[in-house]
Amino acid sequence: MEDLNDLRYLKLLQTLFIIYISSFKFSACEIKNTYIVDDSRKIILIERFGFAPDGHVNISLDHVSWRSNEPAAKLYPSSMGFCLVRDISFPRLLNESSYKENFCVLSSKYVNLVLRFDKLGPDSSYNTSTTIDEPDEYNLIFGICQKEFLVTMNLHTEMYNVNNNWEKDFLPAGQTLLPKLYFLFFIVYFVFMVVWGFICIKQREVVQKIHMVMAALLVFKALKMICASEDKMYIRNTGKAHGWDVAFYIFGFLKGVTLFTVIVLIGTGWSILKPFLHDREKKVLMFVIPLQVIENIASIVISEGGPVEKHWLVWNEMFLLIDVMCCCIVLVPILWSIKSLKDASKNDGKASENLRKLTLFRHFYVVLIMYLYFTRFGIAVIESVVSYMHEWVATIAAEGASLMFYMFIFYNFKPIEKNPYLAIHKNDDDLEDEKEGKKEKDDDDDDEYEIA
Structure with missing residues (x-):
């Protein structure tokens, strides 16, 4: 029943997506x-x-x-x-x-x-x-x-x-390389997607639902990259996107929602540590998704409308505010998971073992903060420092950071039978008890042999 509810919440993405697409017109570019x-x-x-x-x-x-x-x-x-x-x-x-x-x-x-x-x-x-x-x-x-x-x-x-x-x-001097760069990243993500599919097929007995959501993330990211490449290529040659901007915004929206969904689901341990979501975790997920819809709408207004629009600065401020809110909200479930284990370890003395198996989640928390900080503030610093002739450097930095973050997530949360980060380690007392039990069993076997 819980699984059905979780899937029902994820299917709401489709409804939000339809509302999002039907509310906007797309204009020319250069x-x-x-x-x-x-x-x-x-x-x-x-x-x-x-x-x-x-x-x-x-x-x-x-x-x-x-x-x-x-x-x-x-x-x-x-x-x-x-x-x-x-x-x-x-x-x-x-x-x-x-x-x-x-x-x-x-x-x-x-x-x-x-x-x-x-x-x-x-x-x-x-x-x-x-x-x-x-x-x-x-x-x-x-x-x-x-x-x-x-x-x-x-x-x-x-x-x-x-x-x-x-x-x-028709592309600015610093963006002439972007069609080739985006196509290169499309090739990288396509190979990434094929490798991930091979791993999931090979380990299909231990594949969880979260791994399917992660596969969808790679699909949307790869499609976004190829649409970005075609979009920039047509703008460079004709000054207009010829509809590729529409496809770019569609897959960009799906990628953004899926990425934050994956972060929240991994942070809560859904499908890897537990097959269900608590009510508060569902609320977090359903709060982040509408924010992503609004953020993508603001992004379209900013990029398509341009500064000539009277309320362009207002949309900019809204975009930045919502983006920061989403980045902060997705950190909350990870903190909940770590805090609950720490509290439990004080009561029963055994949850420290569960805390060990969440070592990766603590690493995930740190890497996520670094990724969000760099892509939001570090890229802005790079854009302000580099010459206008080298705008492509900021694009490489942003996409390179995203690729490394994806590789970290997919490598550490891949479907394997015995994940060392998720295994429960035994403490010294448990090992001694196991040895004593094994010794007693051997003694009983010897007694039975002598009687026989």
């Missing part, structure tokens, strides 16, 4: 169509892009209009427009905007002007193209210097570099 409606922000970040030598920016505008809530307000078209600012200078620009009186981003010394609205055509449309002479990572910004006006327009942007074959490369 060739972007952006709709700005009644926006009065003085600095609107459109996009960030790493340019190699001979980079290009194309901007197309149509249906441009503006209005003001102040009837007497007069618009000076030159007070609105687009500009580029180096990524390293962007914090300085924001700092200048906060303390400088009558600040106008289009007049700042940190920006390179691209277009002012006084050049708009009679039909409120305009097309312009700019070549980047000095390669660097730039931010495309739309600025409004008259805060009493609200702007509405359709914006089409294309940012790309030109490779050696004179073809357009």
